[in-house]
Amino acid sequence: MPSELSKLWFSQASLSAWQSCPLKFKYRYIDGLYWPFAAGGKVSEHIELGRRFHLLAQRYFSGGVGALPPGEPMLATWLNQLQEYLPLSAKEEFLPEYELRSAQNDLRLLAKYDLLAAGQGKVTIYDWKTDERPPRSAFAVSPQTRLYLYLLTLTGYFGVEAENVQMVYWNPRFPREPLTVNYSVQQQEQDGAWIRRLIDQIMSTAAFPATNNEKNCRFCEYRPVCHGQGLEEVQEDLLDIDEVDWEQVQEIVLQGVNLP
Ligand code: SF4
Incomplete structure (x- = not known):
């Protein structure tokens, strides 16, 4: 087992990377080949908008949203949608x-939650x-959902049973269409057994082969390495792909690769 693995905190991004392509997992978490989606183009704009909304939401739930910079109509609308959807309340603690x-x-x-709302035993x-x-609906069985819910109940920090925990995906562009799991x-x-199985596989493998599913390469930051394409070209391609996992892109961009 490579020594890097003994220090790795497994996140939804690392489990997803392993499932998508063992070579991608190796590049990112063993070789430390960090290749961010940082160049220009529409994809970067999209990521930047998402990043700023996440910051705005963090400020709102910390009680200090303040004034929006002028010329941000979309973010202002999104913030209004969020405030309407989830008003601050003394009945819940927002984290x-x-x-x-x-x-x-x-x-x-490891999991980094956008928001935890705790109160009234839930x-x-x-x-x-x-x-x-x-x-x-596919999010309901994604590595993110499984790890996030499992880890929260495993730690027992909030003293609630699994039945009193839920996960909600919410998009300010579609405020009335949340997905609740x-x-x-x-x-x-089942999630505990699945995570254990996945991590056992990773820890015991001697080889990290490239995926033979080319669809996975279309969304991969290492495509320039494996297929010799420039990042700009990759980024423009991404806009047309339904399977882009923005959450994972954002996790890598915003949080790096979760090495300690
Ligand atoms: S480009 Fe394809 S083969 Fe290369 S690391 Fe990414 S997913 Fe794997």
Whole structure:
């Protein structure tokens, strides 16, 4: 096992990278080949808008949104939508950009939640999406959903049972179309076993082969390395792809690769 793996905190991005392409996982988490989506173009604009909305939401739930810079009509509309959808209330504690880690049972797990809302015996995980379509039902079984819900219940920080935890994906472009994922003890057990299986595979593998699913390469930051294409070309391509996982792009751009 490469020594880098013993220091790695497994996040939704690392589990997704492994599932998408073992070589991508190796480049990013073992070789430390950090290749951000940082060049210009429409994709960067999209990421920047998402980043700024996340910051705005963080400020709002910290109680200090302040004045928006002039000339930001879209962000102003999105903020209004958020305030309408989720007004601040004394009945709940709002914890924006909340990071949880657990090293129980030899599993080093990490999640950074956009928002946790805790109160009245319940906890809701909120995740902001800003792409140009409503949250899809496929998110309900994504590595992000499984890890986020599992880790929250595993740590027991909030003292709530799995049945009283849920995850909501919300997009300010479609404020009335949130996706809510409920949780259960049974699903918690399945998620724990799934995460354990995935991490055991990663820790015991001797080879990190490239995926043979070319669709996965279209959304990969290492495409210039593997396929010799310039990043600008890749970025323009991304706009036409339905499968782009903006959450993962944002996690890599905003948080790096979660190495300690
Ligand atoms: S470009 Fe394709 S083969 Fe290369 S690391 Fe990315 S997903 Fe894997």
